Amino acid sequence: MRLSKSWDVTSKDFRMFLRKKNVITSMLAFPLVITFLLSYVVGFVAGRSAVAGLLALLPSFTFYYAIIAALLPTTIASYSLVGEKMEKSLEPLLATPMTDDEILLGKGMAAFLPAMLATYLGASIFMVSTDLLTRGAFGYYYFPNLGAGAILLLLAPLSAVMSIEVNVMISSRVSDVRVGQQLGFLTVFPMGAVYLAGELGLISFDVITLSVVSGILLMVDVFLLFVTRTTFRRDEILTRWR
């Protein structure tokens, strides 16, 4: 596999997305609005010096960024192949000596990198603002910590990869971007379920639990990678899914 060719696909998609202001706006606005709301709640609770409440809230708030990482790539990933279909550019692209893996990797990176960038931007603002707001209540800086590291460095990228794989799979089989996006949003449910389990007290967001969830997610990602590769059939994409 030639990584440089995949990067060519990625950089072309970047250039095209940079011209779509609504895509950039939605990619940035969502994590920033969530960050603002979370920081507001943290500030409110910190103002009442409710340390126990803060300690209960902050891990689940940090977990939001794993959900955001799953949600953000849906726009770009669902557009990846459907967009090529809509521009009728898939046929000439598939006629080049690019392998399926090179195309899929290129499309995947085009969705992964901006999604992670926006997630980390939001998470960084959240962590800094939280540290500033809770320093008085805790007497120390809450972030960085191992739990946040597990969420942001393991769970968030793994959930983004899962989302991208499912979205690429869906987008190779639908011919409308909106349908692709609507179906793609379903990928948020697994991470939503983990969050809900945490809120219901079924699991805790400690490092061990987060590592176990990450391990499961890694296996899911590997499985989905296999499924995405085997279901990426040029014949069907060009003939059946027009």
Place this chain on the structure above:
Amino acid sequence: MNDGEIFGFLGPNGAGKTTTIRMLCCLISKTSGTARVAGYEVGDAADSLKIRRLIGLVPDNVGLYESLSAYDNLDYYGRFYDCTEAQRKERIPIFLKMLGIWEKKDDAVGTLSKGMKQKLAIARALVHDPQILFMDEPTVNLDPEAARTVRDFILELKKEEKTIFLSTHNLDEAQRICDRIGILNTRLRAIGTPEELERSVGGKKTVVQLEQANEAILTALRKLQLGEVSVEGNSITVAVASPETENPAILDAIFRAGGRIQSANVVGSTLEDAYLRLVRERERD
């Protein structure tokens, strides 16, 4: 197909022209049979990549990125074929200039006319200097001037010994630029040079325009026992094997039957005749 020839692929809608091109370009799998492109087996996974390196495809839909510039579209595709930056910088201007769209190189493709996009799609297929070019109806929907530019460009490519597989509905275009033609209607019905195909549906015909055609003249012509005699208005058509030897007898017979000749012409069967006969044969099957 022979190296360096323009091979025309004719057939009605639904005949399988685009499907054949897609199979030969290794975009879709073949259901049966064998095909080789430049010595490589179509359908073999390893050979598919080699074939795709050697070919250029102009699909029926241009499939360009509308928000990218004309130059960027070509540059993007050139990268996939391992063209170096120097090669891309050398070739892209050449093709854009040859096709008359150099001035539009920095314009977003979405702002270009249909003809310009079609030319750009042709340039895209050539940017890696392929041996074989597959073109799926490259002049469809183009105005006459743009269509002519594209046809002239195809002939220029032939001079560079490119092998060109041209799918078209335009019989006149096929006759003018193709060395050989295949007529397809779900299966290959005939293959040959335009002249061979014309001859395959019959020889030449002598068309005599009379002041007044009548039964006596027709009877006189039928008595000559040449080819089929038909009449349409005051125009009589006689199928002839050899116009040089048979026309004097035809004209003499008409004259003796009291006919007054206004004009006489020898016409051959056209590619259209051959095409329609072969396509209708399939419909009768």
